[in-house]
Amino acid sequence: MPGTFEAIPNSAKDTNLTTSPTPATPAVAAVIPAAGRGVRLGPGAPKALRALGGVPILVHAVRALIQARAVSLVVVVAPADGVAEVRALLDSNGLPESKEITVVAGGDSRQESVRLGLAAVPDDFGVVLVHDAARPLVPVETVDAVAAAVRAGAPAVVPALPLADTVKEVVPGAAGDPEPVVATPERARLRAVQTPQGFRRDVLAEAHRTITAEGEGATDDAGMVEQLGLPVVVVPGHEEAFKVTRPLDLVLAEAVLARRRAADVY
Ligand SMILES: Nc1ccn([C@@H]2O[C@H](COP(=O)(O)OP(=O)(O)OP(=O)(O)O)[C@@H](O)[C@H]2O)c(=O)n1
Numbered sequence: 001m002p003g004t005f006e007a008i009p010n011s012a013k014d015t016n017l018t019t020s021p022t023p024a025t026p027a028v029a030a031v032i033p034a035a036g037r038g039v040r041l042g043p044g045a046p047k048a049l050r051a052l053g054g055v056p057i058l059v060h061a062v063r064a065l066i067q068a069r070a071v072s073l074v075v076v077v078a079p080a081d082g083v084a085e086v087r088a089l090l091d092s093n094g095l096p097e098s099k100e101i102t103v104v105a106g107g108d109s110r111q112e113s114v115r116l117g118l119a120a121v122p123d124d125f126g127v128v129l130v131h132d133a134a135r136p137l138v139p140v141e142t143v144d145a146v147a148a149a150v151r152a153g154a155p156a157v158v159p160a161l162p163l164a165d166t167v168k169e170v171v172p173g174a175a176g177d178p179e180p181v182v183a184t185p186e187r188a189r190l191r192a193v194q195t196p197q198g199f200r201r202d203v204l205a206e207a208h209r210t211i212t213a214e215g216e217g218a219t220d221d222a223g224m225v226e227q228l229g230l231p232v233v234v235v236p237g238h239e240e241a242f243k244v245t246r247p248l249d250l251v252l253a254e255a256v257l258a259r260r261r262a263a264d265v266y
């Protein structure tokens with residue numbers, strides 16, 4: 001893939017970014033935002049700490065990133081009042097000790113949590129992957145593919161899948177009210193975006209330094225890079241990298257995990 005990515009366009013030249021290519025094999029760190037409450041999953045512990053197959057969702061996500069050969073550091077962003085609890089969970093759940101795991105406190109939005117996690121990545125890491133704790137079953141092949149694409153020269157890489165449903169753009173209304181349809185985007189051009197999203201470290205840092213968002217903040221790091229005017233590319237995602245958001249997602253995750261364990265591939 002080297003050489004297939006566009007150069008950084010003019011609009012990026014007012015930033016702190018360089019246009020030099022990434023070194024041949026820059027070190028890769030993973031930031032795992034895990035500080036959300038999981039409101040859509042329903043009452044209970046913070047989502048990342050809830051059990052999936054008897055193990056906290058977060059532990060599955062950390063394990064998936066640790067298994068990726070390219071990743072040599074994992075930074076977990078814990079709920080601000082849960083750093084010690086998360087540290088203890090990670091230490092007691094049999095994760096391989098071959099790779100360093102740092103735990104830092106998160107913020108009020110996903111965007112803020114990622115920014116705080118990135119701040120804990122030492123300067124000598126040239127590539128950063130950002131992976132939702134809420135995607136515990138991402139296959140290691142997906143992690144490796146994203147890391148490889150960034151190492152090959154892409155400033156920003158997202159795994160994504162084509163959509164199964166047709167999508168309508170609407171004028172949002174109150175819950176339950178009919179909503180007027182504005183447009184039906186051509187489905188073949190749409191992708192549902194997953195994580196880990198991979199970035200040249202300076203690109204992600206610049207995005208988090210300059211892009212501010214109201215309310216819940218940006219829901220997607222790659223979208224912030226797009227706002228900088230930098231190219232973002234999509235690589236194939238994976239059905240099992242789905243996000244545990246609502247109760248039915250947890251049912252599906254339990255089924256996928258049970259199948260993996262029965263096949264002894266976990
Ligand atoms: N302040 C926040 C909010 C979210 N996240 C993390 O961002 C990821 C994706 O967010 P989402 O699935 O929306 O998780 P929650 O915010 O926990 O869910 P909800 O919106 O239902 O409360 C999750 O791993 C979550 O822990 C975070 O680190 N800090």
Ligand SMILES: C[C@](O)(CO)[C@H](O)COP(=O)(O)O
Nearest residue numbers: 110132193194195219220221
């Ligand atoms: C980053 C993400 O997982 C890509 O699909 C998603 O945007 C996170 O959104 P959420 O609202 O925080 O779940």
